[in-house]
Amino acid sequence: EPEVTQTPSHQVTQMGQEVILRCVPISNHLYFYWYRQILGQKVEFLVSFYNNEISEKSEIFDDQFSVERPDGSNFTLKIRSTKLEDSAMYFCASSDRLSQPQHFGDGTRLSIL
């Protein structure tokens, strides 16, 4: 069964450094999402992406965040200057149609020191 893959599984970064989280969505999917889950808190929506542009973003997704689909398979989340509070699990998801269930990767655990 096709799946969403995320790399790396764990990223440790110094505060203030840039980090790029990578995702390979399911190949025929057109809608892409990033969510995060801070330890002990709910999963939170960050951003949705379709047709090479952001379709929706939350208040969390400020100017420090950006997303990109650099080629036909990868979908990346960049955090320009990381803060301690960016430490969380980051999940990528994709769906083939807007009204269809989103399928998730296993996440990247981001630890900011």
Next chain:
Amino acid sequence: DQQVKQNSPSLSVQEGRISILNCDYTNSMFDYFLWYKKYPAEGPTFLISISSIKDKNEDGRFTVFLNKSAKHLSLHIVPSQPGDSAVYFCAASETHSNYQLIWGAGTKLIIKP
């Protein structure tokens, strides 16, 4: 933000019996609801969904019930199996927000042999 609430942090059920997981929501604009299952160190796995035009959807051992007037949905698992032990998340979305998912806090289901 308490738009989606799962009031039971954990639930313990005997193998073979019915597991009932509950979820309440406050936003009347939500029109699509999903249940995800999550094992430790893995991403959420889609289980079953329901549109607001329906009040029941069934898939094998899993049935989701939606009561729009009460803003309540439930997931029934019957019969419960040891492999069902996991954290179950309720999520909701609305068409006009590009289906960004709003998540509950999760219920940890433990199936006792």
